[in-house]
Amino acid sequence: MRRDVFQAIADPTRRAIILLIASQAMTPNAIAEHFDITRQAVSKHLKILTECQLVKQEQAGREIFYQLDGAKIQEIDKWLEEFKKIWESRFNELDKVLLTLKNNKL
Amino acid sequence: MRRDVFQAIADPTRRAIILLIASQAMTPNAIAEHFDITRQAVSKHLKILTECQLVKQEQAGREIFYQLDGAKIQEIDKWLEEFKKIWESRFNELDKVLLTLKNNKL
DNA sequence: TATATTTGCAACTGAACGGTTGCGTAAATA
DNA sequence: TATTTACGCAACCGTTCAGTTGCAAATATA
Numbered sequence: 001m002r003r004d005v006f007q008a009i010a011d012p013t014r015r016a017i018i019l020l021i022a023s024q025a026m027t028p029n030a031i032a033e034h035f036d037i038t039r040q041a042v043s044k045h046l047k048i049l050t051e052c053q054l055v056k057q058e059q060a061g062r063e064i065f066y067q068l069d070g071a072k073i074q075e076i077d078k079w080l081e082e083f084k085k086i087w088e089s090r091f092n093e094l095d096k097v098l099l100t101l102k103n104n105k106l
Numbered sequence: 107m108r109r110d111v112f113q114a115i116a117d118p119t120r121r122a123i124i125l126l127i128a129s130q131a132m133t134p135n136a137i138a139e140h141f142d143i144t145r146q147a148v149s150k151h152l153k154i155l156t157e158c159q160l161v162k163q164e165q166a167g168r169e170i171f172y173q174l175d176g177a178k179i180q181e182i183d184k185w186l187e188e189f190k191k192i193w194e195s196r197f198n199e200l201d202k203v204l205l206t207l208k209n210n211k212l
Numbered sequence: 213t214a215t216a217t218t219t220g221c222a223a224c225t226g227a228a229c230g231g232t233t234g235c236g237t238a239a240a241t242a
Numbered sequence: 243t244a245t246t247t248a249c250g251c252a253a254c255c256g257t258t259c260a261g262t263t264g265c266a267a268a269t270a271t272a
Contacts, residue, residue: 001257001258002118002258004118006115006116006118006121007116009112009116009185010112010113010115010116011259011260012108012110012112013260015112015185018189019188019189019192022189022192022193022196023192023193023195023196024196027218027219028218028219028220029217029218029219037260037261037262038261038262038263039218039219040219040220040221040261040262040263041260041261041262043219043220043221044259044260044261045260047220048259061218061268061269061270062217062218062219062268062269062270063217063218063219063269064218064219064220068193070193073186073189076182076186077186079115079121080179080182080183080186082125083124083125083128083179086125086128086129087128087129087174087176089129090128090129090130107227107228108228117229117230119230133248133249134248134249134250135247135248135249143230143231143232144231144232144233145248145249146231146232146233146249146250146251147230147231147232149249149250149251150229150230150231151230153250154229167238167239167240167248168238168239168240168247168248168249169239169247169248169249170248170249170250
């Protein structure tokens with residue numbers, strides 16, 4: 001079972017949940033009201049989001065408020081930045097030559 | 107079959123392929139040399155990347171060079187920006203009240 | 213105390229995923 | 243021309259995924 005941020009945001013419902021609870025903590029029932037799936041399905045998504053530390057729980061009586069933990073999302077940013085760095089230097093001919101040599105393991 | 111950028115980058119091998127061909131176009135065989143999977147498996151990944159327009163093909167004789175199309179990656183950036191916008195305004199109490207009202211559909 | 217509400221957990225289902233092997237085809241090469 | 247090389251496509255396999263239904267536990271309420 002792979003559990004990383006990229007797999008977490010691969011699902012459109014989970015992306016929507018993330019945006020939904022980004023501004024304020026919410027309970028599974030409250031979240032489920034915004035979607036056409038059962039409360040249990042939402043709970044499963046929350047479990048996955050919790051497992052990759054994108055979300056934290058806070059118990060209040062019988063209710064559990066789920067709130068976002070913004071730290072892990074930076075991993076996406078990090079990968080994007082790495083990509084951009086390579087992408088933006090792709091027209092540098094010297095870089096190309098060096099990478100060709102590297103890729104051909106010479 | 108869902109085919110969007112987020113699903114494309116969910117797989118670690120595909121992320122590696124993206125970074126690999128970001129600087130220069132490569133053939134499936136050349137790409138496969140960098141991984142412990144078969145050439146056919148790489149081709150499957152390239153097919154997925156092509157389907158969500160992250161990658162373009164360029165035929166050269168019997169070789170096909172796969173090169174990155176940077177445009178679609180911006181969709182990830184766009185989503186991240188949307189998230190950041192909400193995330194960074196989460197401590198604004200007025201915003202919270204407004205969002206509470208909105209979420210409760212009042 | 214009996215009942216309703218909120219939740220997590222388990223079992224199940226059909227679809228999708230990531231990988232493999234095998235094969236056909238087109239281009240390069242001997 | 244015969245052979246090798248590069249590739250895509252199809253079939254298959256085991257695993258994961260997203261969803262469902264059903265149920266038990268804990269808290270709130272009548």
